[in-house]
Amino acid sequence: MERSPLAPASFPDLPVVGGVRFAATAAGVRYKNRTDVMLAVLDPGSVVAGVFTRSATRSAPVLDCEAKIGQDSPDGAAILVNSGNSNAFTGKNGEIATKAVTAATAQAVNLPEARVFTSSTGVIGEPLPHDRITAKLEELAAGLDPAGIEDAARAIMTTDTFPKGAGTTIEIDGKSVTIAGIAKGSGMIAPDMATMLVYIFTDAVAPRAVLQTMLAELTDRTFNCITVDSDTSTSDTLLLAATGVSGVDVSGNTDFRDALERVMLDLAHQVVRDGEGATKFVEIAVTGAASDTDAKTHGLSIANSPLVKTAIAGEDPNWGRVVMAIGKSGAAADRDLLSIRFGDILVAENGWVSPSYSEADAAAYMKGDHIRIAVDLGLGSGRTTVWTCDLTKRYIEINADYRS
């Protein structure tokens, strides 16, 4: 598939995170002539935190990860991910396949099964050919490489048009702490299957509970603030692993927290930039809401509105649709206190179009590929920013014509 017009120029140069090694291979799960399995192995002493899809029909690997994530262990850990088949809605066979993959991975890297986390992404409802994966585990274990993260990013792609990575190195008390992460996803879900998977690694020291709390809070402000099509995958998984190799304890350290948030936001934005059929990256900043929760409700109502998204695709500064999306969201709004801006252009205020508004200026603004819509509710101090992309004919093509 053609690379998204919103893709970054190239995969970033990521720092090597001490205590993590990667390998990738082509197991032929579904795709031919490309890598489709990645293995990441974490040194002993690593801790792993995770957040998962809230779907009531979540996949066997997600259920397995959820059961394991809340445990401390002196052992290392492994993450094994395949693309091409999601092992979702596969009945009891799903558990059998997950068990087979985790058991074989545990044996290959000499870890207890409880320390092996797996994800699967791809077609729903077809049995996972787990023997193709397990047949490659010795090869994967033998090929582990601290610099292998880009290959790992490529192996987890499905309908993605580019591999997604982000990282940073910060100084804390004169010592370096590294963070590097990879992600895949190009719809919230798509047929065969644009689940969002994210794996982030750091050499920081952090107790598991600290890491879990930080991850949950930052996820709410990053990955939970993006939407491509309002649909939610049965397989979404986000794992954060800290190896502790840097020796720097980051409990309560806001510099680390900010750096992690930047990495998460960068990856989240890349998922939006690879949104199926996307031609515009759209930022929706909501301020003045009665609460932060209300701000997010309004923001996602605008971001998920097919009419707002098609207007942006058509480069039409159709602020009436933004008013509509605010009105329908269910959160508090007062028509006469609202103001709406497209970029720096004040579009509407006092319950009507602004006297300074020029349709020609707004139409010119909409030609850009980064659109910023700012809404102030005029009610309180609640605020949030969410991100989405436009809705184009290409989205329909990809999703109407893909499987059949």
Next chain:
Amino acid sequence: MERSPLAPASFPDLPVVGGVRFAATAAGVRYKNRTDVMLAVLDPGSVVAGVFTRSATRSAPVLDCEAKIGQDSPDGAAILVNSGNSNAFTGKNGEIATKAVTAATAQAVNLPEARVFTSSTGVIGEPLPHDRITAKLEELAAGLDPAGIEDAARAIMTTDTFPKGAGTTIEIDGKSVTIAGIAKGSGMIAPDMATMLVYIFTDAVAPRAVLQTMLAELTDRTFNCITVDSDTSTSDTLLLAATGVSGVDVSGNTDFRDALERVMLDLAHQVVRDGEGATKFVEIAVTGAASDTDAKTHGLSIANSPLVKTAIAGEDPNWGRVVMAIGKSGAAADRDLLSIRFGDILVAENGWVSPSYSEADAAAYMKGDHIRIAVDLGLGSGRTTVWTCDLTKRYIEINADYRS
């Protein structure tokens, strides 16, 4: 615009409802060479019930109707509707325009202003040229005709590709009672502007409170069970007027209630059949849910999922997307108790594809233009049916390219 492929062959032959007269004219509110204002006048003794959009940014005419609807009056009533301009998000000017139109209508038909209900549908945020409407009121009042309902249905169209009407005559205690209604709408909302407006008339006798309760209950099972694009208008209005001319009191009469529900459902289905870009009429029947509310949550989650709707457009029996939409809805579901049918074809059960499932049979079924998806949750006795249409490139074209 080309007539929807799902449109009925012609406008139905509607019964004349005693006590109501209609007129329509071309006032040039926005459109050229077509009618765009309709007036309906109800005889003294008529009662009017109504339900309205819950949008927080509802239009000036909606706010005015809401303020008037809860009152009894010995007078008749008038309904005045214009297309082309929604008079929504027009600040204080909106109230001024609504006041001007209601006052002029009241004068033309000799009623108090409190008995004049108005609706406006069309572009948001532009001042309503109310003088063009008021200039036509004498002409409208002079042209009132008991048989004018089809012309009225045409005058309220915006992006609709066909006029929508439904009606019936039933016998109660040896006397005839008639019901006839008209509707417009082709998206839940669209830019210039597919608001849903519905006006239903009957010659039954019913106290206002009885009529209002019945209307609210039936709306929940009819108009609130349809969706085109999940977007909600700032102007949605549904008025039900009973003239009492038949002399038949229908309080507590289930035959009348059933007949009214059939008329409402017929009109609701016509709105779906005129869904922007629609090529398939889709019925989603949910049973076995933990409650009726849960059933509706699941049904609308499926009906609003862009991935389900694009799969139907692509004639792809992609039941994995139905599983996804159930999983994300937030209502109770158990993966292993679910069953899914496309038409009579059992697709999935026991947490996996059915052993009897044939992709070829399902693909053949999807070629039809009336698609029925039945989901049983296996949890309880909650049930509902909702209706929608597919999501096609034409929807994007209409909404991305319309205003600019």
